[in-house]
Amino acid sequence: MANILLIEDNELNADMLSRRLQRSGHQVVVAPDGQSGLQLAQSHGPDLIIMDMGLPVMDGWTATRELKADATLRAIPVIALTAHAVVGDRDRAIEAGCDDYDTKPVDWARLSAKIARLLGLG
Amino acid sequence: MYAVSETAREKPASVLLAEDDEMSREMLSRRLERRGYEVVGVPDGRCALDALAGRAFDLVLLDWMMPELSGIDTLAAIRARQDGADLPVIMITAKDRSDDIVLAFERGASDYVTKPVDFAVAAARIQTQIALRKARLELRASEERYALAARGANDGLWDWNLLEDVLYVSPRWREMLGEPASDQAGASSLWLERVHAEDLDTVRSALDAHLRGASAHFECEHRMRSSDGGHVWVLARGMAVRDAAGRPYRIAGSQTDITARRAAYEQLRLDATHDPLTGLYNRRQLLAELEQQVAAAQRYQYPLSFCFCDLDHFKQINDTHGHPTGDRVLRAVAEMLRRHLRVGDIAGRYGGDEFCVIFPHTEVARAVRVAERIRRSLEATAFTDSSGRHFRVSATFGAADRAEGSSADTLIERADAALYAAKREGRNRSYPPLQT
Numbered sequence: 001m002a003n004i005l006l007i008e009d010n011e012l013n014a015d016m017l018s019r020r021l022q023r024s025g026h027q028v029v030v031a032p033d034g035q036s037g038l039q040l041a042q043s044h045g046p047d048l049i050i051m052d053m054g055l056p057v058m059d060g061w062t063a064t065r066e067l068k069a070d071a072t073l074r075a076i077p078v079i080a081l082t083a084h085a086v087v088g089d090r091d092r093a094i095e096a097g098c099d100d101y102d103t104k105p106v107d108w109a110r111l112s113a114k115i116a117r118l119l120g121l122g
Numbered sequence: 123m124y125a126v127s128e129t130a131r132e133k134p135a136s137v138l139l140a141e142d143d144e145m146s147r148e149m150l151s152r153r154l155e156r157r158g159y160e161v162v163g164v165p166d167g168r169c170a171l172d173a174l175a176g177r178a179f180d181l182v183l184l185d186w187m188m189p190e191l192s193g194i195d196t197l198a199a200i201r202a203r204q205d206g207a208d209l210p211v212i213m214i215t216a217k218d219r220s221d222d223i224v225l226a227f228e229r230g231a232s233d234y235v236t237k238p239v240d241f242a243v244a245a246a247r248i249q250t251q252i253a254l255r256k257a258r259l260e261l262r263a264s265e266e267r268y269a270l271a272a273r274g275a276n277d278g279l280w281d282w283n284l285l286e287d288v289l290y291v292s293p294r295w296r297e298m299l300g301e302p303a304s305d306q307a308g309a310s311s312l313w314l315e316r317v318h319a320e321d322l323d324t325v326r327s328a329l330d331a332h333l334r335g336a337s338a339h340f341e342c343e344h345r346m347r348s349s350d351g352g353h354v355w356v357l358a359r360g361m362a363v364r365d366a367a368g369r370p371y372r373i374a375g376s377q378t379d380i381t382a383r384r385a386a387y388e389q390l391r392l393d394a395t396h397d398p399l400t401g402l403y404n405r406r407q408l409l410a411e412l413e414q415q416v417a418a419a420q421r422y423q424y425p426l427s428f429c430f431c432d433l434d435h436f437k438q439i440n441d442t443h444g445h446p447t448g449d450r451v452l453r454a455v456a457e458m459l460r461r462h463l464r465v466g467d468i469a470g471r472y473g474g475d476e477f478c479v480i481f482p483h484t485e486v487a488r489a490v491r492v493a494e495r496i497r498r499s500l501e502a503t504a505f506t507d508s509s510g511r512h513f514r515v516s517a518t519f520g521a522a523d524r525a526e527g528s529s530a531d532t533l534i535e536r537a538d539a540a541l542y543a544a545k546r547e548g549r550n551r552s553y554p555p556l557q558t
Contacts, residue, residue, distance in 0.1 A: 016542050019432070022473055023534075108535070 001025040002119050005046035007037035007063065008081070009055050013104070017050070020108055021115075034058030038066055041073055048118055049078045050111075052104075053093065061096045068097030077118040081106070135180040135252050136160040140170035140196065141214070142188045146239075150183075153241050154248075167191025171199055174206070180252050181210045186222060194222075194229060201230040208258060210251035214239065272376055280360070281374040282310055284333075289313055298356065298379050300349035318345035318353050325358070333362055333370045340375060343384075355384040397471040399449060400456035408470030408478055409530070415468070415482050416530045427481040427489035428533045429521035430541040431459070431496070434549045436475035439515065443507035451505060451515055458503075462496045478537075486523040486554060493519040493552045501550065516550035 004026045008014040011032075018028040029044055031037035034051075035058045041049060049067070053060035060080060067073045079100045080093035093101045100114045115121075137159045141147040144165070151161045162179070164170050168190040170182065182200065184193040191199070193213055200206040210232040215222045217236045226234055232251050235244045272279050278295025282288070289310050293303035299316060317325050321344035332340035340360040345353040360375020395407040403411065412428065419426035433439070433455065440448040452475065459469045459477060468480040481489040497517055505513050520541025524533045544553035 012545055015545065016538075019476060020538070 001027070001121075002047040002115075003027045003029070003044065004115075005029050005031065005037065005040055005044060005049045007031045007034065007040075007049065007055065007060070008052040009033060010052070013052075013106075017106060020112075024112060032056075034060060034063030037063055041067060041076065042070075046076060048115060049076055050115075051078055051080055051098070053080055053082045053089065061092065064093075064096040064098055079111070079114055079118065134158050134160045136162070136178070137181050137183060137248065138170060138173055138179040139163045139183045140165075140167055140188060140193070141183070141185040142166055143185075146185075150239060150241075150244075154245070157245055159248075165189075167193065167196030167199075170196055174200065174209075179209070180255065181212065181248055183212050183214060183248070185214045186216065186219075186226075194225060197226065197229050197231055208255065210255050212244075212247060212251060275376075275378065278377040279374070280313065280358075280377060281372070282313075283372055284362075285371050295377055298354060298377065299346055300354075316346050318347055321345050329373075332360075333373070335368065340373065343380065346377075354379055355381045400453055400471050402456050402459070402477070403468065403470035405470065405472050408468070408472065408480070411468050411470075412480055412530045412533070415480055416524060416533065419482065419524055420527070424483050425485045425523055426533070427484045427486050427521055427523040428537045429479045429481065429489050429493050429519055430472070430537050431455075431477040431479065431493070431517050431519050432541060432545075433475035434516045434518055439513070443511065443513060447505070447507040454503065454505070455500060455515075455517065458496055458499055462492060462499065464492070467492070481521075484523075486521050487557055489521045489523070490519070490552050490554060490556055493521055494556050497550070497552060518544045518549045519552040520544050521552065521554065 001024065004021055006014060006018055006021070006028055008017065008030065009032050014030045014032070018030055021028045029040055029046070031040045034055045037049075037051070037055070038058070040046075051060045051064060055063065058066075064078055064080065067076065067078060077099040078097070079102060080089075080096075080098040081102055081104050082089040082093065083104055090101045099118055102111050102114060135158075137154055139147060139151060139154070139161055141150065141163065142165050147163045147165070151163045154161045162173055164173055166188045167184070170184065171191070173179075174182070184196050186193040188196075193215075197211055197213065200209060200211060211230070213223075213226040213231045213234040215226065215234055215236055217238075223234055233247050235247060269279070272292070273294070276294065278298050279292040280295055281290045287309050288307055289312050290305070290307045291312065293305050297303045314322065314325070325342050325344050328337070328340055328342040331337045340358070340362070342358050344356065344358065346356050348354050357378040357380045358375065359378075360373050362370035362373040364370050395403060397404045415426055418424075433451070436448065436451075439451060452471075455477060456469070456471065459479065463469055463479065466482055467484075468482075470478050470480075472478045479489075479493075481492070484492075497519055501514070501516055503515070505515060507513065518541060520537050520539070520543065522533060522536035522540050525536075540553045544551050547553070
């Protein structure tokens with residue numbers, strides 16, 4: 001299927017989401033912050049990135065802007081994950097260059113449909 | 123040089139005629155040539171032997187009374203040669219010399235004609251002898267071809283006379299079973315008592331079906347007991363020969379050693395359905411089983427539960443203690459699952475550190491009871507890595523049962539949600555919680 005980079009600091013969420021992605025046949029690498037996420041994006045060249053926006057060290061907004069500013073990484077689709085309650089995050093995510101957007105807690109069926117669409121599998 | 127050459131069948135049959143009386147020789151030659159034979163006439167036995175040494179003939183006619191070498195002595199000289207053994211030789215004797223005729227047959231004559239030669243009778247006998255020999259040679263060639271093919275394929279051969287229950291097996295047939303190569307015949311029990319007990323019915327029914335005429339060939343893959351106490355897989359093939367009424371009186375065929383092929387097939391099947399590390403079902407097989415179980419539970423209306431078992435912080439175990447130790451942990455968990463599961467429960471490795479169990483005929487509360495036994499057993503196990511460091515392993519379980527009418531996917535999602543809940547509450551536990 002696809003190589004997916006999951007950038008998520010919450011260990012439990014990263015655990016559950018990566019398990020679900022793997023069960024769908026994807027290969028998953030996990031980074032716990034924006035900085036190491038960027039490094040993994042460069043070294044692994046994933047097919048898709050799922051990015052939590054509230055990250056330590058370097059937050060998701062910054063990490064996404066840097067990804068989209070890098071000519072070699074720009075084409076990798078990014079799905080932003082933000083807390084459900086925060087109004088206006090969707091616009092901010094799109095503004096930062098994210099290709100799609102979803103809220104936490106994750107609705108797996110909805111998220112996997114977005115993944116499939118961005119990978120051209122849907 | 124006595125053997126028939128390759129092209130002999132297309133060419134006219136060749137006859138060597140040894141006759142000292144020139145008139146008789148010329149007359150018989152001409153009449154035979156008119157019948158389409160190629161004839162070489164010689165005046166005595168010595169010349170006949172010289173001719174035979176120079177080229178091949180399909181038949182020899184020997185006059186009894188000849189100078190130099192008589193007919194009977196010429197016959198003996200022909201038969202003494204290894205390649206002259208199956209050459210048809212017809213003796214020409216004086217009428218009413220029955221002693222001569224008996225002696226001729228004793229020395230190996232194929233047939234005789236009496237003088238004065240009745241040409242119609244002589245021609246019929248010559249034709250019969252040539253046809254017989256041709257059939258004999260063709261049969262031998264075909265038998266040789268088959269034996270050669272069987273030897274090349276390393277097959278064993280068997281031939282069973284059904285009327286007298288006499289079974290011949292080739293040395294290779296016995297060798298295949300680890301027995302000394304011998305071609306001693308026996309009764310059919312020789313074969314059947316060597317068939318693996320579990321396969322005897324299969325062999326018998328395949329044999330019966332073919333002997334009854336229900337199958338065009340006898341063909342059966344089965345195990346044969348070998349002399350070392352083990353077994354070999356063989357493919358036995360054969361065909362019955364029937365009388366005019368269709369009753370079989372003989373069946374013969376081959377036996378091929380397919381042990382290696384069978385082992386490769388079993389390995390392929392195992393590889394396709396099992397996880398090589400733990401020996402449990404792999405994910406694909408597990409999902410196939412789940413689909414079947416969901417369909418059966420829906421049809422026969424029985425409860426069905428599904429449980430995830432996820433090792434806690436397995437990545438850390440691998441990072442701290444190394445992958446070989448991590449693999450050992452995975453195998454230990456698989457062993458623990460096997461030990462605690464009941465007959466009918468189906469375990470598999472879903473991937474990585476994730477195991478699953480299908481519990482047919484089981485409500486979720488009972489599935490959790492089994493899960494808790496496994497969890498506690500794992501919790502109580504002390505592991506030691508290659509450097510002698512001790513460590514513990516725990517696992518989190520999430521179970522769910524199938525709701526009426528729902529699919530395998532839904533059941534997996536529900537178990538996944540239960541696993542999530544158990545992890546959120548702090549791992550090393552089962553969800554839903556055990557009811558007391």
